[in-house]
Amino acid sequence: MPVPVPVPSESDPDPRWQFFSKDKHWYRSPWFAGQHQIMIGFGCNDSPWYAPDARCPGSDGFHHGIDIAMPCGTPLRAGGAGVVLAPDGPGAPGAAYGTEPFRIRVSEASGSYDVLIAHADQVMVKSGEKVRRRQRLAQASDSGAPDGCHLHFEVRPAGRGVDAAVDPSPWLQLTSD
Ligand SMILES: [Zn+2]
Numbered sequence: 001m002p003v004p005v006p007v008p009s010e011s012d013p014d015p016r017w018q019f020f021s022k023d024k025h026w027y028r029s030p031w032f033a034g035q036h037q038i039m040i041g042f043g044c045n046d047s048p049w050y051a052p053d054a055r056c057p058g059s060d061g062f063h064h065g066i067d068i069a070m071p072c073g074t075p076l077r078a079g080g081a082g083v084v085l086a087p088d089g090p091g092a093p094g095a096a097y098g099t100e101p102f103r104i105r106v107s108e109a110s111g112s113y114d115v116l117i118a119h120a121d122q123v124m125v126k127s128g129e130k131v132r133r134r135q136r137l138a139q140a141s142d143s144g145a146p147d148g149c150h151l152h153f154e155v156r157p158a159g160r161g162v163d164a165a166v167d168p169s170p171w172l173q174l175t176s177d
Pocket of ligand 1: 040063065066067151152153
């Protein structure tokens with residue numbers, strides 16, 4: 001019999017989770033199942049994971065996405081319609097994003113953007129595939145994440161690299177009760 005793997009939950013969270021956000025609300029989003037908290041927000045922060053950045057005060061680093069702490073295995077879904085990009089090519093995410101990061105290109109009146117989903121595993125979509133809103137994409141894991149299972153959600157103008165990342169809040173569509 002396989003040894004059961006402990007799965008963190010809201011009552012017994014991953015001990016590696018460290019929150020570097022003052023926001024203590026629990027949020028829902030079309031991109032994930034359940035209700036979870038922001039571990040690290042977009043932009044300057046004092047977590048130990050990022051090198052000091054000239055845009056930030058003191059020794060603060062810059063986070064290019066929003067990290068949502070969630071139990072390992074939490075279902076991740078498409079919060080909007082789009083097309084899954086090839087893993088290589090312009091803006092290809094590096095190893096820090098885990099073993100199976102993937103991007104979904106979404107088109108809007110304001111232009112095309114690449115939504116990057118990182119630290120996921122059990123990815124169920126292939127490059128070139130069209131996804132529809134609410135479609136199951138993957139599950140949350142700690143692949144490439146030293147700080148526990150979470151969703152790293154990042155948005156960049158189409159084809160751009162990490163330095164072009166924008167505040168992903170409008171795409172993440174967080175709501176709280
Ligand atoms: Zn992150």
